[in-house]
Amino acid sequence: MRADREWLVFALYLILLTVTWASSAEDAGSSGAxxxxxxxxxxxxxxxxxxxxxxxxxxxxxxxxxxxxxxxxxxxxxxxxxxxxxxxxxxxxxxxxxxxxxxxxxxxxxxxxxxxxxxxxxxxxxxxxxxxxxxxxxxxxxxxxxxxxFNQPSPVPYVLGRPNYPEEASPQRFVGRLVWVMTVDAGGKVTHVEIEAAEGIGEEMKERALAAGYISRFPVDSRRPDAGIKYRRAMNFRPD
CATH class of the missing domain: 2.60.40.1930 (Macroglobulin (MG2) domain)
Known part of the structure; x- marks a missing residue:
């Protein structure tokens, strides 16, 4: 299973972020693994x-x-x-x-x-x-x-919560999409998480996405408005 993620930052009153973190290993050697x-x-x-x-x-x-x-x-x-x-x-x-x-x-x-x-x-x-x-x-x-x-004022989190896959789910079922939006205050704390879209396996992982949102960490930034800013994360699932 692999999640396609892409960073998009919009510095306005609200900031929506769609994230891609490369999770595969770098500098692979010659063992074939x-x-x-x-x-x-x-x-x-x-x-x-x-x-x-x-x-x-x-x-x-x-x-x-x-x-x-x-x-x-x-x-x-x-x-x-x-x-x-x-x-x-x-x-x-x-x-x-x-x-x-x-x-x-x-x-x-x-x-x-x-x-x-x-x-x-x-x-x-x-x-x-x-x-x-x-x-x-x-x-x-x-x-x-x-x-x-990485902890200086910035719209980019230094810790991004990631849902754990349900152990009981077979690889063939990992098809779908999951999108959630986090509200972040000036102290870098995630104060609210809501599911924006869930399809396929994403429907079964909504609770996990909420948990992932709340354990994310952002730098402190006094420039954020009192209502906070919003960060959006999208994950697309497909079997490898």
């Missing part, structure tokens, strides 16, 4: 309806950032995985192994040591003891949330 790497602002609770997808982290353990890895299409069963964090200097600052990794999606603590250098980091995935990484993805890492560029 299609590896998905996802960054989460915090660790979701068991059974959560949505998760906090992000493109940014903060050094340290305060936010419990997560890196999730899944092998999407591979005929070869996986037996192990190594996840490596490389900071903006190009130095490996953390490395963790999972000797029971099967290829199914699993999330790990991002392990962002406070002595790492802020900037653009990358997370590399090595499968089954390979010496060359299979896939990698970059993420912006800040010294603190207050100092983060």
């Amino acid at each position: 299609d590896v998905y790497i996802e960054f989460l602002w915090s660790k979701p609770e068991a059974g959560a309806l949505a998760r906090q997808e992000t493109r940014s982290f903060v050094l340290g353990k305060k936010f419990n950032h997560q890196v999730c890895v899944a092998v999407l299409r591979s005929e070869t069963p996986r037996q192990s995985m190594v996840l490596e964090a490389v900071d903006s200097r190009g130095e490996v600052v953390s490395r963790q192994s999972d000797e029971s990794y099967s290829g199914k999606k699993r999330c790990y603590a991002a392990r962002l040591p406070s002595w790492g250098v802020p900037g653009t980091w990358s997370y590399r995935v090595y499968l089954d003891g390979e010496s060359t990484f299979t896939a990698s993805r970059s993420v912006e890492v800040a010294m603190s949330l207050k100092a983060a560029k």
Whole structure:
């Protein structure tokens, strides 16, 4: 399943935002595996309806950032995985192994040591003891949330809630559309979420979209009107 998302920002009294975040892995290696790497602002609770997808982290353990890895299409069963964090200097600052990794999606603590250098980091995935990484993805890492560029006044969220797919739904059923609108106040809090459109599998995911809206995070911006501004997110579902 893949969601088509596109950012459109209109800076008027109301702002409508339709979002596309590339969620596929970057810099794929030569192993032939299609590896998905996802960054989460915090660790979701068991059974959560949505998760906090992000493109940014903060050094340290305060936010419990997560890196999730899944092998999407591979005929070869996986037996192990190594996840490596490389900071903006190009130095490996953390490395963790999972000797029971099967290829199914699993999330790990991002392990962002406070002595790492802020900037653009990358997370590399090595499968089954390979010496060359299979896939990698970059993420912006800040010294603190207050100092983060992504947390400066802006109409762009730094955490965008994403609905979790119903586990009981078969891949063939993932066809449809879901659109929701968030109202955001000057403090960056989502105060209201409403469903604008739901078709196909989207009809079954409305509650999940509401949850996704409320866990999104936006920078503080005193220029926002008292009534808040509106951000629109659309997701189109199709089986791969």
